[in-house]
Amino acid sequence: DQQVKQNSPSLSVQEGRISILNCDYTNSMFDYFLWYKKYPAEGPTFLISISSIKDKNEDGRFTVFLNKSAKHLSLHIVPSQPGDSAVYFCAARTGGTSYGKLTFGQGTILTVHP
Amino acid sequence: ETGVTQSPTHLIKTRGQQVTLRCSSQSGHNTVSWYQQALGQGPQFIFQYYREEENGRGNFPPRFSGLQFPNYSSELNVNALELDDSALYLCASSRTSGRLGDTQYFGPGTRLTVL
Numbered sequence: 001d002q003q004v005k006q007n008s009p010s011l012s013v014q015e016g017r018i019s020i021l022n023c024d025y026t027n028s029m030f031d032y033f034l035w036y037k038k039y040p041a042e043g044p045t046f047l048i049s050i051s052s053i054k055d056k057n058e059d060g061r062f063t064v065f066l067n068k069s070a071k072h073l074s075l076h077i078v079p080s081q082p083g084d085s086a087v088y089f090c091a092a093r094t095g096g097t098s099y100g101k102l103t104f105g106q107g108t109i110l111t112v113h114p
Numbered sequence: 115e116t117g118v119t120q121s122p123t124h125l126i127k128t129r130g131q132q133v134t135l136r137c138s139s140q141s142g143h144n145t146v147s148w149y150q151q152a153l154g155q156g157p158q159f160i161f162q163y164y165r166e167e168e169n170g171r172g173n174f175p176p177r178f179s180g181l182q183f184p185n186y187s188s189e190l191n192v193n194a195l196e197l198d199d200s201a202l203y204l205c206a207s208s209r210t211s212g213r214l215g216d217t218q219y220f221g222p223g224t225r226l227t228v229l
Contacts, residue, residue: 004156006156041222043220043221043223044157044204044220046217046218089156091156100147100159100164100169101170101172102147102218103159104157106155107155
């Protein structure tokens with residue numbers, strides 16, 4: 001049962017344009033969402049997060065949007081840069097006794113062309 | 115500030131053997147989580163350790179076990195290795211304080227190959 005899904009395996013954008021990465025989830029108990037970026041031969045690097053009580057969070061070029069009714073979140077990168085080329089994972093967490101468990105999507109490979 | 119470190123970087127074992135992977139948490143962090151990432155998949159939660167006790171476990175058999183030490187470093191042990199255990203094993207540390215927003219920071223991982 002895939003509770004977090006990233007339906008686009010890959011995305012290709014031009015440098016300077018917007019990159020939009022999407023993520024859907026099925027578990028309504030998720031209350032905190034994160035995006036990680038992963039380069040080859042490295043561990044995932046934390047990018048940005050959002051609590052379920054918000055619908056938007058911004059950090060520089062990165063903005064995460066959460067639509068709870070649609071169980072959908074997206075990561076916007078503006079402007080995209082070649083160094084953003086990596087695999088992007090969305091992850092979700094519930095509270096309570098499962099506090100520590102992150103559930104990840106399958107990842108989306110972003111390629112930003114110069 | 116030292117980040118999360120893992121050892122070894124790569125490891126090759128044969129089926130049926132046992133393996134121990136090690137993780138040092140980031141300075142100031144008291145919680146360690148372990149994940150398995152198969153090729154082309156997202157990381158899957160194995161278990162988490164807080165104050166030297168297991169604090170949550172994913173859908174992994176008992177042959178996956180762990181330890182956390184007083185300095186918050188951790189070990190992941192896998193017994194009776196199977197071919198499907200071949201994966202990248204990731205360790206993540208965080209600071210559990212009872213509040214939302216305790217982000218997990220990952221190490222570079224250990225690539226395990228089982229032949």
